């Protein structure tokens with residue numbers, strides 16, 4: 001029997017072995033590439049800095065048109081000017097995603113302007129490192145509101161239109177922090193686990209309508225994140241360049257990959273933690289992070 005997949009091993013193998021070594025294709029769009037983004041509107045949250053700004057630049061490089069949102073309008077305007085000078089059509093909508101009304105306002109701004117958002121990049125996020133018992137409650141809740149609630153609201157607003165059009169791409173910024181609980185960064189890690197699980201759940205729901213959902217799970221990445229969150233302990237061993245994370249994320253999204261881990265270390269640790277008792281992981285993480293949390 002010929003081998004229709006052109007694999008360099010015979011296809012008559014025990015079914016379990018074949019399942020382990022054959023790449024799983026979720027749908028026909030697995031081979032899609034970033035040229036699919038050309039001419040489409042992409043909404044990027046948290047586009048004023050870090051990974052979001054770079055995702056916007058790279059989507060523009062793929063020919064997408066951009067709607068940039070975040071709180072710092074001066075930064076968004078500067079990025080819009082940079083992209084416009086290269087021929088990209090760009091709109092700016094300043095909004096604070098800590099406000100539950102903001103997603104609806106962003107959605108209405110795009111609808112009023114007649115923009116069909118085919119690509120939704122749920123990137124805005126923040127963390128708060130430190131002992132939970134002394135952490136400002138507003139900062140704890142802001143992580144839940146921005147990282148989770150606003151992301152769900154935006155997805156709920158834009159997904160129906162994508163389903164109607166039978167096309168769409170949603171990138172959700174999770175993290176390697178989503179693979180295990182993190183003492184002294186507990187709300188953040190839990191919010192990222194929520195993001196990843198949400199992405200995986202709706203991905204399986206909307207795939208039949210041609211809508212692809214990807215959870216991008218970076219490890220430590222160069223950005224303002226660590227100074228804002230005070231989680232400098234996680235950048236001590238080096239950070240991945242923002243441009244690399246954004247490129248790998250966008251390529252994964254174009255291919256319809258459900259989970260994208262852009263760093264080799266992230267791929268390794270997310271695999272290893274599956275086999276370790278969670279109490280062991282949290283015991284060691286509490287020791288390591290606790291030292292810094294109690295001295296800073």
Ligand SMILES: NC(=O)c1ccc[n+]([C@@H]2O[C@H](COP(=O)([O-])OP(=O)(O)OC[C@H]3O[C@@H](n4cnc5c(N)ncnc54)[C@H](OP(=O)(O)O)[C@@H]3O)[C@@H](O)[C@H]2O)c1
Pocket residue numbers: 045046047048049050051052069070071072073075095096097098123124125126146173174175176217218219220221222223224225226228
């Ligand atoms: N850097 C990392 O190591 C790393 C690793 C894994 C995952 N991530 C995730 O990647 C995403 C981007 O983080 P980053 O590293 O690029 O951090 P960053 O440089 O601090 O950028 C965060 C972005 O989120 C926006 N944002 C924060 N609070 C907001 C609010 N209330 N309303 C609207 N926008 C808000 C910020 O814009 P304004 O301040 O202008 O509002 C900024 O554009 C986050 O979801 C983060 O959890 C980061």
